[in-house]
Amino acid sequence: MGRPVMQWQILAKDPERLSTFYAKLFAWKIDANNPLGYRRADTGSKSGIGGGFWPAGPEGHALVQLFVEVDDVKQYAARVAELGGSVVIPPQALPAGDELAIVRDLEGLSFGLMKTAKR
Amino acid sequence: MIAEFVQAEREPAEAWTAREARTLTADAASLLAEWHHYAILELTRLECFEPDVRWIGRVLGLHPDEVNVALNRLLRLGLLEMSDAGRWTDAGHAVASFEDFSTRTVTGLAERVRGLRSARALPSHRSATTVAVTIERCRDAVSRLERFRHQLVDDLEGGGSGRDQVYRLELAFYPIADLDPKEH
Numbered sequence: 211m212g213r214p215v216m217q218w219q220i221l222a223k224d225p226e227r228l229s230t231f232y233a234k235l236f237a238w239k240i241d242a243n244n245p246l247g248y249r250r251a252d253t254g255s256k257s258g259i260g261g262g263f264w265p266a267g268p269e270g271h272a273l274v275q276l277f278v279e280v281d282d283v284k285q286y287a288a289r290v291a292e293l294g295g296s297v298v299i300p301p302q303a304l305p306a307g308d309e310l311a312i313v314r315d316l317e318g319l320s321f322g323l324m325k326t327a328k329r
Numbered sequence: 330m331i332a333e334f335v336q337a338e339r340e341p342a343e344a345w346t347a348r349e350a351r352t353l354t355a356d357a358a359s360l361l362a363e364w365h366h367y368a369i370l371e372l373t374r375l376e377c378f379e380p381d382v383r384w385i386g387r388v389l390g391l392h393p394d395e396v397n398v399a400l401n402r403l404l405r406l407g408l409l410e411m412s413d414a415g416r417w418t419d420a421g422h423a424v425a426s427f428e429d430f431s432t433r434t435v436t437g438l439a440e441r442v443r444g445l446r447s448a449r450a451l452p453s454h455r456s457a458t459t460v461a462v463t464i465e466r467c468r469d470a471v472s473r474l475e476r477f478r479h480q481l482v483d484d485l486e487g488g489g490s491g492r493d494q495v496y497r498l499e500l501a502f503y504p505i506a507d508l509d510p511k512e513h
Binding site: 225226242245246247264265266267268269270296297298299300302303304305314317318 | 344345346348349352355356359380381382383386393394396397398401402404405407410411412413415416444445
């Protein structure tokens with residue numbers, strides 16, 4: 211299956227404002243009607259990868275994260291720590307059945323590990 | 330602009346760990362200062378709980394983004410766990426009161442910051458035990474700890490050249506409750 215980059219995510223201090231900006235710019239459709247209120251961006255194309263917008267919180271700052279698909283989120287999160295990275299949010303099971311962890315690499319860049327539920 | 334980019338790219342590793350520690354500390358402060366974090370954990374205990382930020386937002390009168398920011402903080406400090414699809418639990422099931430919540434928040438912060446320091450997975454050890462003892466055994470224990478510390482330091486320093494780490498050894502043994510009625 212490989213371990214492809216599956217998704218981008220923009221963390222924004224004001225995700226409503228920023229997602230509206232991108233929607234206006236690229237005619238993307240934003241849909242937040244899901245249990246996590248996650249603003250999914252429909253780019254209107256089958257090319258490229260999908261993504262979405264998430265609140266960074268008042269103490270956070272705007273940034274882009276990439277999500278890599280793995281077959282075992284716990285195992286890869288442990289591997290990140292073994293290689294000298296760190297785990298920001300330990301593996302969690304999201305409402306739709308996807309699994310996710312947020313980790314940091316050696317230079318402090320955060321990225322996601324995800325396992326998509328079979329639908 | 331380019332200079333700022335280059336500067337950001339060259340940020341030393343210490344800088345991001347310090348920034349992460351500051352974010353975690355801010356998380357902990359928000360958890361203790363803003364009522365809805367504890368309220369979310371309380372909600373997860375209800376039978377009618379729905380793992381849906383729209384539902385939580387309606388119940389607590391918050392915008393879904395505010396709920397998500399709170400969830401991020403709870404997850405980062407290890408107070409909340411999304412264990413199975415649709416099941417959110419108070420991690421460790423240890424929060425029974427706001428006092429527990431405060432303690433767990435501070436403990437979670439300490440664990441996460443310690444984790445940042447040991448991000449290179451260097452060997453370390455930290456443990457604690459509470460025991461009921463007699464005063465005679467305490468005196469003996471203090472002497473033994475002193476001897477142990479000297480012996481261990483001698484062993485550690487005897488490794489020859491090529492030292493590449495600096496470690497701190499801390500031993501603590503102290504009274505937390507005096508159960509002897511004669512003393513009062």
